[in-house]
Amino acid sequence: MNLDDKQMNRLEKFLSGEMNELETKDFQNEINASDELQEFVEMYEQLDWIQNDEHWEFQNQGADKVKEVAQQFRESDSVAFAEKIGSFQQGYLESNSPEKNIEKTVGKNIGKNIEKTTEKTGTQKSSWIRYASGLSIAACLAFVVYFTQFMTVGLNEIYSDNSSWDDLPSMTTKSEAATGTLLTESMKVEKLFKENKFEATIDLCSAINKNAQKINPNVLLYQGVSQLELNRYEDALKTFTLLSESNTLDFHKGYWYQSLVYLKQGNKEKAIEALELVRSKKDNFMFEKAGSILKELK
Amino acid sequence: MQTDSDFIEGFLGGNKFVLKKIYDNSFPSVKNFILSRSGSQKDAEDVFQNALLLLFVKLKKEKVKIQSFDNYLFIVCRNLWRREKAKNRVTNVDNITLISEDLDLAGFYVEENQWELYNEKFKQLSEQCKEIIKLVFKKVPYAEIVKQFDYASQTVARQRVFKCKKRLIQLIKNDQRYSRLKS
Numbered sequence: 001m002n003l004d005d006k007q008m009n010r011l012e013k014f015l016s017g018e019m020n021e022l023e024t025k026d027f028q029n030e031i032n033a034s035d036e037l038q039e040f041v042e043m044y045e046q047l048d049w050i051q052n053d054e055h056w057e058f059q060n061q062g063a064d065k066v067k068e069v070a071q072q073f074r075e076s077d078s079v080a081f082a083e084k085i086g087s088f089q090q091g092y093l094e095s096n097s098p099e100k101n102i103e104k105t106v107g108k109n110i111g112k113n114i115e116k117t118t119e120k121t122g123t124q125k126s127s128w129i130r131y132a133s134g135l136s137i138a139a140c141l142a143f144v145v146y147f148t149q150f151m152t153v154g155l156n157e158i159y160s161d162n163s164s165w166d167d168l169p170s171m172t173t174k175s176e177a178a179t180g181t182l183l184t185e186s187m188k189v190e191k192l193f194k195e196n197k198f199e200a201t202i203d204l205c206s207a208i209n210k211n212a213q214k215i216n217p218n219v220l221l222y223q224g225v226s227q228l229e230l231n232r233y234e235d236a237l238k239t240f241t242l243l244s245e246s247n248t249l250d251f252h253k254g255y256w257y258q259s260l261v262y263l264k265q266g267n268k269e270k271a272i273e274a275l276e277l278v279r280s281k282k283d284n285f286m287f288e289k290a291g292s293i294l295k296e297l298k
Numbered sequence: 299m300q301t302d303s304d305f306i307e308g309f310l311g312g313n314k315f316v317l318k319k320i321y322d323n324s325f326p327s328v329k330n331f332i333l334s335r336s337g338s339q340k341d342a343e344d345v346f347q348n349a350l351l352l353l354f355v356k357l358k359k360e361k362v363k364i365q366s367f368d369n370y371l372f373i374v375c376r377n378l379w380r381r382e383k384a385k386n387r388v389t390n391v392d393n394i395t396l397i398s399e400d401l402d403l404a405g406f407y408v409e410e411n412q413w414e415l416y417n418e419k420f421k422q423l424s425e426q427c428k429e430i431i432k433l434v435f436k437k438v439p440y441a442e443i444v445k446q447f448d449y450a451s452q453t454v455a456r457q458r459v460f461k462c463k464k465r466l467i468q469l470i471k472n473d474q475r476y477s478r479l480k481s
Contacts, residue, residue, distance in 0.1 A: 008464070012457065012460045012464075016453075016456035016457065016460055017456075018453070044464075047431070047463055047467075048435040050413070050416050050417050050420050050435070056380045056381040056383075056384035056385075056409075065479075066401060066408055067401070067404070069407045069408060070400045070401050072359055072404070073351070073355060073403055073404055073407075074400055078351065078355055080312075081310075081351065082347075082351050084312040085317070085350050085351065086347065088312070088317050088321075089321070089343060089347055092317075092318065093343070195405065229401075
């Protein structure tokens with residue numbers, strides 16, 4: 001840790017609640033300006049997740065890291081294992097269900113039992129296992145789609161290359177510690193997003209928008225991108241349209257993100273339309289990038 | 299349960315005898331844990347399956363050595379359930395949820411690795427530090443902590459807590475895994 005003794009002493013006073021209002025405000029500004037101080041404060045406040053049953057907190061992990069691990073779960077042997085576990089568990093629970101054991105003991109007709117266990121079948125695969133099964137089906141569908149509409153694959157690649165979300169604005173501003181909460185609502189949005197909690201990000205953004213007197217373009221961006229991550233295309237388009245039609249300085253970012261929605265959807269025509277809007281003015285967000293994508297698409 | 303390489307091989311290969319042993323040994327305790335924390339039988343089944351899948355990927359990817367498969371599996375299940383409860387997520391099976399399921403489990407995978415690092419470092423603290431931090435985690439009032447540890451004042455107790463937590467953060471950050479987890 002590179003924090004010096006003076007900073008440590010102040011951190012100690014700050015985190016132990018021993019600073020007065022003015023000192024707190026000053027130190028808060030210092031924290032805002034230092035990644036290392038911010039990291040320390042975040043870690044300090046999150047430590048109780050080690051043991052607290054009611055609390056599950058963690059430091060931001062990079063979206064790329066999660067995507068990399070997700071790939072492991074999508075590999076064919078993981079999907080096959082998931083399906084194997086699903087089938088095994090189903091059989092295991094059926095053979096260990098009290099109903100079945102009673103039937104065995106008294107040697108009665110097992111027909112009734114089969115009916116009972118059949119009813120259960122639909123509920124005994126975890127959501128991931130159902131997802132894994134879906135992946136197998138999706139793989140077959142993808143094979144057909146690839147040959148009938150191979151262009152979509154190209155659009156998806158363009159989408160993947162341009163959706164790292166590193167260009168999203170930072171929301172890092174801290175509220176006064178005196179309120180007892182270190183994270184502002186906007187910071188929470190960014191934090192939730194970076195933790196891939198897209199549902200929660202959308203909920204928080206909606207709540208902020210509802211109470212806000214004017215449009216906050218950054219909040220709309222996080223909301224729209226979260227909707228896009230969850231493949232809620234219509235919702236994402238609505239959000240980005242709201243941004244592009246707003247009178248904020250960042251309105252033009254809406255065009256770029258609309259184009260990403262269409263690229264992910266595989267809608268080439270609409271993607272081109274949105275990209276051409278990005279190209280309508282040189283100062284527009286991602287003007288250059290839109291140009292190269294248009295070249296690829298045309 | 300003895301966690302030898304044959305057992306792990308059997309698990310990774312989906313050997314039915316090994317799976318049965320795992321279910322016989324661990325599923326009842328996981329189910330009891332989840333039922334006692336306002337979960338359902340269905341929740342327990344989902345958590346158990348997801349934990350096994352996570353272990354499959356982890357053992358395949360990281361070649362970790364596990365002392366006790368049962369204990370390890372139980373901890374993963376417990377943390378998965380803690381996370382579910384914290385997220386207050388409702389399990390539903392619509393398409394939107396299914397699409398993001400692998401990312402969700404991958405997110406937990408990364409978090410679990412982080413938790414393991416934090417927990418391991420926590421265990422390396424002095425006994426007194428562990429005790430005092432446990433009390434703080436449980437939100438025991440400082441007045442009580444002062445009494446229990448015979449500190450001169452609450453300020454002294456707070457300073458002690460700060461020093462223990464600082465030590466823990468140092469231990470975590472000094473471990474090479476910390477930077478890898480963040481990158």
